Amino acid sequence: MDSRPDVSNVQSPILKLIEDLRSDSLDVKRIATAELRILAQSAEDRTVIAECGAIDLLVDLIHSTDSKTQENAVTALLNLSISEKNKIAIANANAIHPLINVLRTGNSEAKENSAATLYSLAVIEENRVQIGESGAIRPLVELLVNGTPQGKKDAVTALYNLSKCHKNKARIVQAGAVKHLVELIDHAAAGMVDKAVTILANLATIEEGRTAIGQAGGVCVIVEVVELGSPRGKENAASALLQLCTNSVKLCNIVIQEGVVPPLVALSQHGTPRAKDKARSLLSHIRSQRNGHARNR
Template identity: 50%
Template structure:
């Protein structure tokens, strides 16, 4: 508890505590049968990881597997703080692979779906960081991440629309994620965000829809059928230059599709 509080309240002590040899004993305490000791240990590791110089030492001292174990077996506080600690460690690129291969992704998806509001936020932020790596994107999709992401984006009262959309924007660079998003009913939710969301939410929804539509005529057709063009035209009158360019690109894709369908119907009638 003393180390936990020192590392939280005295940033200048974080490196000193690590150099004094505290990290390995704290890691061992994360596996203690004493739940309070577990919580103090994982929170101490989290607080020490706020010092950039400590991240490598924490990971190399064997913290990743016990942190992942706490995601599965810990108290709600331990799970939340384990997710935060993994987020901090994932800011070192090579740790993203190690964390993903240690089984963290399905457990973070479970926390995203079933945790409290803080747990959902911690899980989404950790997943956003970890899923910059392709193999972790695949793991997240296989773990069923799309269902909770779509549900959270559809619930404006969840306070998770932005965070969920940002995680989704990272995932949809892989085909498996785009397929899963459509299967979970994500397109109507994204179009609704463009209609009624905040400016930031609207812009991230456009980024996602553009990635979905660029190489798939069927998905593009689904977006058009949801009535996306009028709210997109309204959105094109506001926002940053970069955002307006993406909106205009998406509008053009949808208009080309509509023109192509009209031409095909005319050809069929003529025949």
């Protein structure tokens, strides 16, 4: 016997809502997108909605001139994108460019949910490249600077995923993100600090990123995270400092001047396994630097 649940009772109302997305009536489309937005919160309904062909229609409605319909369509896609299979289907439905347009021009909630959708899609590596190439990074940085608290959180989360792609690192630096990430680390809640530090650690693997971190006064705040951050924050802060120190004598001297050695010693003894490894490597490099200076006198 087939043990799958009978979805016919689920499909019928969903099919009606999907048909309503094609309606000439703005009110009908607004109601249908709102209901699909809610239904897509359920894992079972998420699958049915996608299989019944809603994704292409919802992507079309991102272009709606009605702000509420647009917001509902974006949020429905956000909820659908929780499913791994749907992440690929949404990107293949050419959703990325219209989502970026909403990021630039939508209302506050639509911008936030567009950023969250882009983050969700960027879990897939090939989507990260496409999102970066499509121009998402500058409006994400704009949201990071000027968004609501939720908007800032969604923007930093999206940038966090996009920064894992090497091609996006220079784009993030060129969009002026580093200064704002440094400010965020100084003032934000712990969860956002961890993501911001991870982005800086990723950016520190390229020369432009290291230069920008130095110019933005980022060394001081990263050292502070090594001392006072969460276990994950300390780990990524040590990783960022290791990149800065091993690639720039000037930045290494600044790191030392900021008093990094005592918190690094503590981290080398009590951090996560990866943090201990990074802290010990950095302490070894600092000792080599100091020994080199001593021999050169």
